[in-house]
Amino acid sequence: MNIKIAPFRRFAVLLFIAVTILSTTTSGATNFTVTSASSTGPGSLSQAIALANQTAGADRILFNVPGAGVKKIDLSQHPLPAVREAVTIDGYTQPGAKANSLTVGDDAVILIQLDGGGPSGASAGLVFQTTNCTVRGLSFTGFSTTQDLSRFKYGAAIVFDSNLFVSRGHVIEGNFIGVAPDGSTARGSYTGIFAGGGNDTIGGTSPAARNIIAGNRVGLTLSGAEQLVQGNYIGLDPTGKKTGFGNTVGVRVNAPVHIGGTAPGAGNIISNNGTGIILTSDATVEGNLIGPLAGGTRGFGNDIGIAVNGSRNRIGGLDQNEGNVIAYNGRGVSVLSQEGRPPATQNRILSNRFFANRLIAIDLHQDGHTPDDYLDADEGENTLQNFPVISSVVRSAAATKVTGGLNSAPSTSFTLQFFVNQPSSNPGQALLGTRIVTTSGAGDAPFDFTFPKGIGEATITATATDPSGNTSEFFPPNGAVQFAxxxxxxxxxxxxxxxxxxxxxxxxxxxxxxxxxxxxxxxxxxxxxxxxxxxxxxxxxxxxxxxxxxxxxxxxxxxxxxxxxxxxxxxxxxxxxxxxxxxxxxxxxxxxxxxxxxxxxxxxxxxxxxxxxxxxxxxxxVGTGDDVLIGGVIIRGDAAQRVIVRAIGPDLAAAGITEALPDPVLELHNGDGALIAVNDNWRTDQKQQISSTGIPPGDDRDAAIVAKLLPSGYTAIVRGKENQTGVALVEFYQLP
Structure with missing residues (x-):
């Protein structure tokens, strides 16, 4: 056993401390053992940190406080010194403590509790002003002071202090942050973890690494690049199934961080919070359960699952395994710019499973559903990207045929994702497939895709993502549509x-x-x-x-x-x-x-x-050559519109119009000028469909076309058969 010796002026004090702070050196690392639950003095955690700060190298602080049960260290009057040398603080070394072993839930036994004393107490728990530290097996509660005791005046249980120091490379695993050791009492802090460093890991893929982060004003504030948050319960108790443990904000992100992952155990469960995650820019969120309970069961959700305030974030990804489950929330993903800043754009939202969100799954501008607009000329969050419109779904036991189109920026490629929505009695969503389409010069991209999978009576929805990463809202069922x-x-x-x-x-x-x-x-x-x-x-x-x-x-x-x-x-x-x-x-x-x-x-x-x-x-x-009658219509909205287009000539003569066109020919063209349909005498084509509209022409020589048109622009051209001339009518009617 080696005794740590302080400078000569403190020699007498350290001789006394050496009786209870045991220090051993193994392979260059020194172990300091805490033997007292006092906030200061011999054997305290405070003194162990002070000694570790005087020792170069990666030290360890262990616990062996005598007596059974939880050992609460009250820091309300005597905050801990900042950690300034690399160290591992391991609460699981306290006799009787053990790390979690459950894949679902958390059976960790935590026996060391650091408590800040609430509003009148300490402003911070552990403050790291160095690199490469690890904290595990501790409970942090009550760092919610209103006193201006430090620059962390609002209270944080764990702080990576990168204001004047290099503080990065830390690992926080297997802790209760905002929850007492009994696992049943929420006693949060203003901030659970204030991570201002970088290259830090919060949690991990193993059950033992899981943190319970609950009951705080803000569970995590992440402000350092390359920070990784995995495998945690955020807003839930250790069972992952009880209410009353939510954070006001689960995770607040101010840097390019990574939340979740595709490896087994990498996903976090983020539920029961006011807002699950707030993103600014350049973050990745993948493989998480956002809203469900542990095990993926029906959850309490969050008021907002993910609130996006900035740009270039990725929520999910093209690989299906990168997708998150975002369910049971008020809003699933809300994209809304911060006041006074440019619109939040280039936010990819791909391959996620959205279901049972009470208000809306994806909400651009946080104002409810945003209808498509012609040529996608509007501006705003994610450029208010238009979504695809599905006009028909043909089902079989082994395949699903989806027909529709996208109207958006001309001559642009888009990534379309199609999803299967299960009924509300058994909610769920699954990715059916991903396809690429390119719009024409008129902004239209019709599609007719067959996916090798039967879906029964489930419904289909879809999103569109442009080359810059702007993902649309979902195609809504029963969407509005009108002549614009x-x-x-x-x-x-x-x-x-x-x-x-x-x-x-x-x-x-x-x-x-x-x-x-x-x-x-x-x-x-x-x-x-x-x-x-x-x-x-x-x-x-x-x-x-x-x-x-x-x-x-x-x-x-x-x-x-x-x-x-x-x-x-x-x-x-x-x-x-x-x-x-x-x-x-x-x-x-x-x-x-x-x-x-x-x-x-x-x-x-x-x-x-x-x-x-x-x-x-x-x-x-109607004359000859180019002297024809041309009618145009723009259809806007969220669904296909059935129309009847009519070219009337002989009926006008019956109404007393002189020089009526004796035999009109009708053509219907799309926005690119391509011919959709042509008719001379209406009974020769679509007789039953035209009659069933209730407004067939009165004369067999009149022309008519019934069509189901996607939102876009269309043109009807009326000519005279064999260059006849005369007065004619061109008409568009909306049909149910």
Missing amino acids: NISTRATVGTGDNIIIAGFIIGPSGRAPTVLLRALGPSLNLGGSLADPQIVLRGSNGQQVAVNHDWKTSQEEKIRATGLQPADDREAAVVASLPSGQYTVQVSGADGQAGIAVVEVYVLNPLESDVSELQNISTRAR
Whole structure:
């Protein structure tokens, strides 16, 4: 046995200490044995740390405090000195203590408790101002002081102090942090572990390495690079199944750290907290249970499973084993930027299993479901990336065929992931498969994938991730969909040969705001209408609004839409319209003629129970060559929309319209101009489908097409058969 000797001025004191602080040297390492539960004095942990600080090399502090039961070291009046030399502090060396041996649960016997005394006590438990230390087998409670005793004034059980020191490479394993040794009493600290170093390990893959981190204001604060958090219970008691042990925040991450892993035992169980994990940037979260209890059973969840405040984080991964189970929370993953900072983007959320989250699985901007928008032009968290829309699922015992499409940034490749959702009576989710699609120049990527697996009656959902790592929300069941824009291009003549567009505003409980435009000069077409004017009329023919040159009235309102015409001579109107039928007339000023476009835009956000533009019907003259009638529609929302498109000519003659087109031919094209369908006489194709809509044309020579269209832009072209000319109608109707 070697006695540690202090400088001469403390020689007398150390002779007395040597009676109870036993020190032995083995292979260059010195063991210091704690024999007293006093906060200071002979045999205390405080004195053992002081002696270890005077000894170079990786020392060990062991425990052999006499007597049975838990030995509580009250640090409320006498905080421990900072650790300034590499040391292992091993509470499992106390006689009767033992490390956990259970794969599920924790049967550790911890007999050494460090207590801070609560609000009036110590500000920190163990403070490390050195490298490569290990702490195991201790209970930390009550470091929640409100006194400004140190720069850790809010209280932390364990501190890696990297403010003025190099403090990294530490291992914290097999401890109760915020839980008393009995495993049943939560007595947390403001912060369980304040890890400001780097290259540290909290927990591990073996059962013995598991920490119980519960009952604290913040379980872990991680501020050092390359820190690893594995195998811990965060927010749960040692059984992993009791409530009342949650942290307000389980893990707060301020650095590129790694939480969990794919090796057996690497995943943490993070449940029963206000927020399970808060991420800033560049962190990896994989292989964890976030919300379930130990064993993966139905859990208490967290209010928010993972809150992402920054960018470039990875939650899960392309490998299915990298995915987390994120279940039973309020929100599963919420991406919301910190106030005053740029949007949080490039956050990959891949291969995770989401289910039974009460509000939403993935929430971009923490405001509930965000609908898709045309061409994904909106901005925000994860660029508010559009999700894929699934239009049909065909099931068999051995395979599942999924059809749909993604509308997003043009000419871009996206990673689509498809998931199987089990019914709520037996909740669960599994990854069905991952596929890559590339959008066209019009932003569309239709898909038709067959996966070699039967799914029974389960439902399918999907996400999309762009090349920068922005993952979307999930495709929702029963998503809202509507016409967002309708337009028609035709030739404006004189007299009655003008463009007449009709549309219907459906009952929605609100008066939607619409923008009407009549374009001519900006079309850059030969023979375009030089000076269009627009008149809006209600169902009884009364004039609602009129405009000639758009800047002459409502200029500020029109500019606020971001859709103001490019030429001052073009016309525009902004109006809030109650439900009903409306007519827009476009003519040329002073009797001018030429090609013009009439447009109707809905400016209100998409709502789940609202379908405002239900129909557009435009009447104009059809000529030869390029002088045709062109109708356009933009479908926005979260689902495919059934429509009927009609080209009416002979029916107009029956209604008294002279020079009606005798035999119209109808073409339906997608946003890239590709032909979807064509029809001459409506009974020759889709007769049963068209009749079942309840609005078939009245004359067999009229044309019609029924289609199920994904959110995107579409064009209908009406020509005369064999170059016939005359007045025709082109119509889009929404169908149930």
